[in-house]
Amino acid sequence: MLVWLIFQQDNGVLEFSSRQVLTFINHLKERLKLSAYLNAIILGPILDSEFEVLLQYGVDEVFNMENLIHSESVAFSITRMLTTDKRQLIVADNADFKLELCARISCLIGCPFISNIIDLENVDEKGFYITRSIYMGKLWEKVWVGDDTIVVSLDEEALPEPHIFERQNKTLQQHIGLPSNYEPKSRLIERKQLPLESVPLERARIVVSGGRGMGKDGFPLLERLSKKLKGSLGGTRPMVDEMVIPFDRQIGQTGKTVRPLLIINAGISGANEYTMGMDKARYSIAINTDPHARIFEFADLAVEGDCKEIIKLLIEKLDDQDHT
Numbered sequence: 067m068l069v070w071l072i073f074q075q076d077n078g079v080l081e082f083s084s085r086q087v088l089t090f091i092n093h094l095k096e097r098l099k100l101s102a103y104l105n106a107i108i109l110g111p112i113l114d115s116e117f118e119v120l121l122q123y124g125v126d127e128v129f130n131m132e133n134l135i136h137s138e139s140v141a142f143s144i145t146r147m148l149t150t151d152k153r154q155l156i157v158a159d160n161a162d163f164k165l166e167l168c169a170r171i172s173c174l175i176g177c178p179f180i181s182n183i184i185d186l187e188n189v190d191e192k193g194f195y196i197t198r199s200i201y202m203g204k205l206w207e208k209v210w211v212g213d214d215t216i217v218v219s220l221d222e223e224a225l226p227e228p229h230i231f232e233r234q235n236k237t238l239q240q241h242i243g244l245p246s247n248y249e250p251k252s253r254l255i256e257r258k259q260l261p262l263e264s265v266p267l268e269r270a271r272i273v274v275s276g277g278r279g280m281g282k283d284g285f286p287l288l289e290r291l292s293k294k295l296k297g298s299l300g301g302t303r304p305m306v307d308e309m310v311i312p313f314d315r316q317i318g319q320t321g322k323t324v325r326p327l328l329i330i331n332a333g334i335s336g337a338n339e340y341t342m343g344m345d346k347a348r349y350s351i352a353i354n355t356d357p358h359a360r361i362f363e364f365a366d367l368a369v370e371g372d373c374k375e376i377i378k379l380l381i382e383k384l385d386d387q388d389h390t
Contacts, residue, residue: 085228088123141170272297279333318343336361
């Protein structure tokens with residue numbers, strides 16, 4: 067089986083999720099005893115040290131796509147690398163650009179695209195058995211896909227902690243150019259960086275959330291911290307009721323469900339109505355004066371103390387880093 071893994075980079079460094087996706091695939095190979103050849107498709111140039119990382123995670127071959135930024139051209143080029151005589155699995159995480167890319171690849175080659183997968187439970191000669199998350203993670207469903215080639219995106223809940231798999235073979239680097247007969251049906255006109263406050267809360271990688279313990283006068287501190295971390299500001303229902311934050315920033319059963327890489331909960335007791343909207347966060351930090359606050363049950367790091375003072379200290383530390 068050929069496995070095609072789609073990764074992005076930032077200033078030549080592979081995104082963290084690439085290590086998680088590779089760990090997921092390697093665990094899958096071990097558990098199902100799959101013989102799979104791993105191809106990494108990198109969207110943009112990477113540093114030499116990152117090739118060593120890919121080697122450690124068992125990648126067999128690397129394809130660089132340095133000059134392609136529009137999803138149509140990237141998808142077209144990827145489909146030209148696919149074969150028809152072997153079973154293939156095309157894998158990405160749930161990042162917005164890669165979801166669009168997966169959908170385009172699926173349409174171009176006429177194969178199924180299954181999003182938000184949690185697990186591939188079995189692979190037989192006729193198809194794949196897949197567990198996927200639906201309704202914002204509230205339900206799981208098992209589906210069978212009978213096709214030699216499928217495209218999948220991994221749900222964030224499926225991404226494990228990175229684990230290196232030592233391999234001795236060399237990684238082959240190839241630069242991919244756009245075929246000369248390519249005639250795009252669309253073209254990129256403009257790309258703008260949106261202000262952080264306009265990024266939907268449920269799409270934020272980092273969320274800073276506050277409750278009654280922060281008070282109305284404490285939310286400007288949380289807003290400063292969220293901007294420092296390039297995150298998004300959220301809060302509890304009482305903060306919406308008191309008109310401290312707008313409704314579209316409410317987290318919880320009657321608000322938004324968030325699944326960020328990190329959430330910082332400041333001055334939040336941890337009522338069930340709230341935690342139902344944030345318990346899927348990969349990492350959680352809770353700050354509260356009450357050592358018995360329920361929110362600590364959901365925290366990877368629990369900090370007992372004055373929320374405002376601790377948030378001020380965090381901002382000061384981040385300011386110091388900016389000046390060094």
